[in-house]
Amino acid sequence: xxxxxxxxxxxxxxxxxxxxxxxxxxxxxxxxxxxxxxxxxxxxxxxxxxxxxxxxxxxxxxxxxxxxxxxxxxxxxxxxxxxxxxxxxxxxxxxxxxxxxxxxxxxxxxxxxxxxxxx
Amino acid sequence: xxxxxxxxxxxxxxxxxxxxxxxxxxxxxxxxxxxxxxxxxxxxxxxxxxxxxxxxxxxxxxxxxxxxxxxxxxxxxxxxxxxxxxxxxxxxxxxxxxxxxxxxxxxx
Numbered sequence: 669x670x671x672x673x674x675x676x677x678x679x680x681x682x683x684x685x686x687x688x689x690x691x692x693x694x695x696x697x698x699x700x701x702x703x704x705x706x707x708x709x710x711x712x713x714x715x716x717x718x719x720x721x722x723x724x725x726x727x728x729x730x731x732x733x734x735x736x737x738x739x740x741x742x743x744x745x746x747x748x749x750x751x752x753x754x755x756x757x758x759x760x761x762x763x764x765x766x767x768x769x770x771x772x773x774x775x776x777x778x779x780x781x782x783x784x785x786x787x
Numbered sequence: 788x789x790x791x792x793x794x795x796x797x798x799x800x801x802x803x804x805x806x807x808x809x810x811x812x813x814x815x816x817x818x819x820x821x822x823x824x825x826x827x828x829x830x831x832x833x834x835x836x837x838x839x840x841x842x843x844x845x846x847x848x849x850x851x852x853x854x855x856x857x858x859x860x861x862x863x864x865x866x867x868x869x870x871x872x873x874x875x876x877x878x879x880x881x882x883x884x885x886x887x888x889x890x891x892x893x894x895x
Binding site: 705707714715716717720728729730731764768770771772773774775777778779780 | 817818820822824829836873875877882883885886887889
């Protein structure tokens with residue numbers, strides 16, 4: 669059974685860097701069949717795709733966030749990570765890591781982790 | 788436009804049929820996926836591809852598409868179907884994902 673688990677600080681100061689890691693169990697992030705995504709949801713608002721990484725290391729980012737986002741993977745630990753620079757209060761959200769299968773389908777989600785940007 | 792547009796809110800009487808729509812240019816090229824999200828929970832896939840239901844999703848959920856519009860239909864809505872529903876798809880480039888703004892479904 670595939671499981672994804674987000675980890676990282678729940679509180680980040682404005683202008684600093686938000687860093688989260690997703691640990692994957694029950695499946696390999698090196699599989700050619702899947703993309704590994706970060707998605708966020710501000711409190712009371714909708715879902716926003718942040719970006720994804722493929723087994724080859726290719727990354728794809730939401731154009732609106734591209735200048736501030738880096739997604740990387742550590743295949744030896746079966747983990748992938750998110751870094752979001754220069755955060756503001758608008759970056760306060762529940763952050764989900766998730767697996768994308770065929771097409772656009774996000775078929776497995778982590779439980780999500782709330783990150784608050786505040787001084 | 789690469790955006791996906793959904794009505795913010797829809798209501799349906801218990802046991803009746805309701806359709807939730809999602810519009811966007813990318814839907815002419817790519818299938819959408821529909822998700823159900825209940826408060827405090829991660830989204831769950833209810834429809835993907837042309838009209839496919841994951842294991843465990845009731846048969847009252849179905850999907851269809853025409854042109855730039857995709858629809859999620861619930862035939863015989865139940866109280867437990869009250870939730871937020873999101874569509875997503877690839878954008879025109881094919882490399883990025885997009886989510887619709889979400890539709891809050893109320894079952895009366």
